[in-house]
Amino acid sequence: MADETATLAAYVADLKFDDIPQEVLERAKVLTLDYLGSTIRARRDAESTPALLKMLEALALDGKGEATVFGDSKTWTPAVAALLNGALGHSLDFDDTHADSSLHPSAPVVPAAFAVGEMVGASGKQVLTAIVAGYEVCCRLGNALDPTSHYARGFHPTATAGTYGAAAAAGKLFGLSKEQLISAFGVSGSQAAGSLQFLVNGAWNKRYQVGAAAMNGVIAATLARNDFVGATESVEGKHGLLVGYSDNAHPEKAVAGLGKIYETMKIGVKPYPSCRYTHAAIDAIIAMRREHNLTPDQIRRVEIGLHRNGITLTGDAATKRHPTSIVGGQFSMFFTGALALDQGRFGWDDYGRLGDAAIDALADRFDVVQDERLEGKTHPFGARVSITTDDGGVHERIYADPSGEPSSFPDAQAMAQKFLLLARPVLNGGAEKFADAILSLERFDRVATATALGRE
DSSP, rough: OHHHHHHHHHHHHHOOGGGGGHHHHHHHHHHHHHHHHHHHHHHHHHHHHHHHHHHHHHTTTOEEEEEEEETSSSSHHHHHHHHHHHHHHHHOOSSSSEEETOOOTTTHHHHHHHHHHHHHHHHHHHHHHHHHHHHHHHHHHHHHHOOOHHTTTTBBHHHHHHHHHHHHHHHHHHHHHHHHHHHHHHHHHHHHBBBBGGGTOOOOOHHHHHHHHHHHHHHHHHHHHHHHHOOOOTTTTSSSHHSOOOSOOOGGTTTTOOOOOSGGGGEESSSSOOOGHHHHHHHHHHHHHHTHHHOOOOOEEEEEEOOOHHHHOOOOOHSSSSSHHHHHHEEEEEEEEHHHHHSSSOGGGGGGTTOOOOHHHHHEEEEEOOOOOGGTOSSSSEEEEEEEEESSSSEEEEESSTTGGGGOOOOOOHHHHHHHHHHHHHHHGGGHHHHHHHGGGHHHHHHHHHGGGOOO
């Protein structure tokens, strides 16, 4: 390990809008819009939202500020806005994914950037620069942690590496120096937390801990702005992130090609509101259903092969075959696969079929196994699907990657449609205007003018 913390801090401090390639800026805007669609819809629909709001009220943390919570009518203090936007945007499990690090970068980074951007009167260009800085730090640390090892230790990388990404975005907007950013990362190391224990009972921890990562990044950067002394070598140190959170860290991945290779361009988007490890199988099921005119009554058995990470998150038959909660459904290969086979599609509103006898019966015909052919690949999100019909026929497909990855990134029309389907029920006639503002964010002298359009 060789000064990864300081190298990342220098990168963030020195990054300029004009240094970022145009394609990276365009991708950052699209990813931001995609994330905000989930945030807006979750403000109304996510079943965990009322509890979050009641907690803030009980602790007198619901006082008026100037920061936007998207899909909400009131404004909040910056730290609370980061918490709520982070939790909301991750609640539908419809937000973007960086395959190499197996984390969701927008969820901690974008809320921190907007909260601080509004706080300091930043321009759209400044906020976009901060978002890219946050993406790069978050994804690179996720790569360095090694997602398989990180998961095996029981950690949730969106919340752990995400805290650093949020601090990078917030620190950039505060104009922190390299030394101050090192301190912000030092504080982040004390706050980086996120457990996979939520998988046991479909708990809401996953949503909250990502919101907390966004908030903690804002707090860390604000402390550093005010001359708080944070730990040095927070990434590579004896008790740093890579030592404490992984048994197979690759510190060189944190800084490899920094400033030349943009991890931002490797972020994919989700066509389905569920764990990314379910998506390749869903793609295959929908394609095979259409190609072979399959109906549920023809199906004898479905076997789905996944990477070991996918088994950990979605494939345990004893706990995931018949989920009863939305989080349980989001992390059930059985439920999501059965839905896709039954309907030939899968969207947010389909969680209304949790507990549906027909879906449960179809899920009983699914087996999920670890497939060694999917191990050791660059990306862990592939799937093999084998469908056996009652007449003895067998149809099999292997998808190395799910749709929505950079190689199959949706076009502008598809991305706009996804946003509008999520945002229109909340923003009504204002959804199109808000989308236009985010996709032209660099034109705003004050980002608050754009974010105000995202309130209910």
